[in-house]
Amino acid sequence: MIIGKEFRKSLRRPMPSVPKRATPRVVPAFTIQALQKDVTIIPPPKAGAFVERPRKAPTQFRRFYIRGDFPIGTEFDTYGNKIAWKVEIEKLDYHHYLPMFFDGLCETVHPYKFFAQQGILDMLQHGGPKILPVIPQLIIPIKNALNTRNQEIVCTTLKVIQRLVISTDMVGEALVPYYRQILPIFNIFKNKNVNLGDRIDYTQMNQENVGDLIQETLEILEQYGGENAFINIKYMVPTYESCMLN
Template sequence: MASAKVDVVGGIKFARNGSYRLPTRTVKPSAETGSCFDTTRVGTRVAAPGSHTVTPSSASTGGFGAASSTSKPRTDKFLRRGMGTGGTHDAGLASTAARRRASGAAAASSAAPPRAGATRRRANPPTSALRRAYERGDLPVAIMQSVTNKLSWKVKVETLDLAHYLPLFCDGLREVEEPYRFIAEEGVYDLLLRSPLPKVLACVPVIVVPLKTALNTRIPSVIKRVLKILQTLVECGNLIGEALVPFYRQLLPVLAIFKNKKKNLGDAMDYRPDDGIGELIDETLEKLEVTGGPDAFVNIKYLVPTYESCIH
């Protein structure tokens, strides 16, 4: 049986008898456009924020000293009577010993251990509670597009449940994508500055974990953001600085790692002084000491040994 003749027009196959067949297309998921109508695709296995890589079980010990592995000497390699130099200087033996020392030092340097990577960036998956709430439409905020963008609150900030929304916005401080970063940073400032002091004081224990998670990402921009939030937090009232003292063990270890990352420009002019993370850490620790009461310096010194008191 002869097959019917087929005409192809615009990718559609038309048969002479009037029937047609649409081409089959494979639908591929498109990438996110960045609009507010997209949802973040979260995999089933996502690393925890600020997680550390597991150290391998077998570590090279060659770089921890000049010593090398030795084996049991053989008796046929021992010097016999008459084989020594008799106390005289032998240029051949001296050059051989020098070559052996050089080869041993090269082997020790080649087996040096890898860098610890304390300042290396950690995992920062897009799984913050703020991102999920914003994509669901659960946040009572909107972005006002202008010369300088602002947050427009749909309700009065003073009437919000601060114990629910403040940890939510603090969890978004580790975001580096827009508009989540802007919403988190501006939202935290609005909640801290426009809420009553008793409410802010009661929320100090519940925001320590989100702040610690953001600091553990080791991302310099995120660390600077959290440091400025801490400075604003302790400036809200005198009691807040004292309430943060028991939580120094969660917040200050990362600051001790980045404290010495300062720019040494010599006699040059620094036109962007706020870019130095070391200077910002010093400023934050000084404010913690001033507002933290009599026990603040002892606890800061325990976690940041290089810190010197600013109170004389």
């Protein structure tokens, strides 16, 4: 038993050295272990905000097209292909057909992509007052298309939203209550622009630059959305500045 001076001397003795590890321990970031010595910190995973999220199941538009439920065909002329409608567009049931065509915005394969996009443009051009009552049924297809985060699909959907807003009166105001469903993706991609320095960006000429299209779409939504449009846009996209006040 050690007592007295010998005990006090033993307290002052250095601890036996611990042999160093051959390879440092791997620990996750932002933990207590990351503050220790001789460790390798694993960086946190990427958030994946811009990662594509394609739909796993086929679209409803594709199923109905394969079954032959749409009164459409292909017409060839000197300007290219276009849809040959088997009935007058003005006589179509917009509550039935327009949401189905909007569901086809997620398509990237021919001929589904062509028929969906061209069908939407034709129906918006000839729909008139029949478009406004269908707005609530179009929100989910628009949201699903934007949530794929596929740049081609997002650009196409933004162009369709612009055509939808100016297609007839009151559509812009009718979309204001649904900003919380469709504008979150706008906020994510708003600053996703292509910076090529002094080189030419041909995506601007083809309207395929996501950031520019989002800015144009937000300005159209504000112009046609009435007095409450800007405050609702600003709530969902804080970096947006009004085009009306300037």
